[in-house]
Amino acid sequence: MIDMFLDRVRAVPEWALLVGLGLIALAAPFVVPSLATQLAMLWLMVVFAQTWDVLGGQLGYNSFGNVIFFGIGCYACAVVQRDSGLPYYDALALGLLFAAVLALVSALLFGAALLGIRGHYFAIATLGLGIAAGELAAGWDYIGAGSGLAMPLFPGALGSRELFFYYVMFAIAGACFFTLRWIYGTRFGLAMNAIRDDEDKAEAMGLHTTAIKTVAWAISALFLGLAGGVAGNMLGFIDPRDVAFSGATFGVWMVLMAILGGKGTLWGPVLGAVIFHITKEFFWTYLLGWQRVALGLLIVVIVLYFPQGIMGWARARQQARAGVAT
């Protein structure tokens, strides 16, 4: 029964899946306009899971601090919009550009400093980085310190704001997906997997491992920065600890979604993000204050009993069909 279902899923060509999902995504905010912001959050989650998986899944480097690039994007875009004095859309475009560049550059810097560190030292170093950034932002007056930043008002008609940001977020998620899909197929993608499988051997084969890791982190930072700039505008308000550098929500969710879907795969994080976001929105409201306890329990349960994720489970179930000799 399950195998039949998996066979059928596998039989769908990827282009048909992409076109179908794309059409649904384009039409969705018109069919259910009240859910536009919710659906935009879904695309944000997809970006989170995919960008986490670049290091976590493809490179085997588990980062707990990727949310720092999201936060940098939030603030970079907001500061440009506040101080540039340009018309709304020009300022937004310039802000997004600045957000992407700043996130990319900071990833290159942090990567050069931290990506020589391996294993749990790296994981905990990134955890420290993310929280230190949130605490620093909460004390820096120029960006509003602990009281946060309010974003400029959207100039369009009522209801057009949600649609606009939905499509921008969708475009970022799509661009992220196709960029990663392309990268995973190149020599660079193979080099990333080689580092995950055996870093010493990869280095002995002449790969510049630290450079590859840093560039990979910068790519994921680029999309996180863009998503941060848009998300700040979409939410209308940036709080240093609860929105921008929110390690306890976004920072944990991105890890959880990627693992749930299956880390180290292209579709796994997308699938994980969709499933997690939908279940979260359906059940969270019924948990009445116990959401975060449930989140913690969910992490423990998934990590202990389901560490390979949905894609990993499907692959293990159909080893022969996936091309693994049994």
Next chain:
Amino acid sequence: MTDNLILLLQNPSFALDVVLNGLLAGAIFALAAYGMSLVWGVLNIVNIVQGELVVLGGYITFVTIGAGVPALVALPLSALVMFGVGFALYYTVIFRVIDKDLFISILATFGLSIVIQQLMNTVFGSDVRSIDTGLGSFYMLDGAVTVAWIKIVACALALVSGLALWTFLRYARLGQAIRATAQNPRAAHILGIDTSRVYAITYGLNGALCGAAGSLAVMAWTIHPYIGLPYTVRSFMIVVVAGLGNVGGVVAAGLSLGALENVAGFVFGAEYQIAFVFALMVLILVWRNWRAARRRTYLA
């Protein structure tokens, strides 16, 4: 910022006050760090839930003292309860992650830390809690240096616990079994040591150390549900600097961290103290890795 630094440099007695209070706080960090060092060395797990165990120990003391138990009884009681908590955590979650890769153990203990943190927030509320032990303060240099007696007591108790732990690990049969398991679990198992029981006791012992640390923290300082992670990071940092299985190093590193943190908190402002702790950890790791890279190795 520079004003504060100048103030500190021009008033030696005031500087002494800041450093001394920091040193005494450092003893509590060292106590939690012994536990982390033990779990890391024996179970090969970086225990992210460490700080939450400290805070939970603090809440247990807060509740028991609130119910009229004297402070001298509340401290061992908290350690005992936390030994049980650690034991229970081992048999529910930790034993499953021992032979898995490091990432699984980090994420699983991270998940546990969220669970405990949020449970504490639900049960005890998010207010900052503290207990006044009524021991008064100790004055030096015409009142320029003020140290609460409870902080001195806390520091002494932390050092005594450290010494007791060291003696236990070195001379007691069970302590020797723990060290044997840390060195080579397979060989220890063959020689008749029940390694899974040793793991459980080690984790319970870690819980007891955290419980004692938390108990001292609530008496000498303050606790709230979200202060756990800084304790975890401090313990991690102390163990990284001191090295595994080095009790003396843990004490030295813990005291220095406490002093450094208090001075930094004064110079940069108290709102940056947590940022300082986390940034310092990142810097220490980067520096250690840079040193290792010069020997053509890496931190892993």
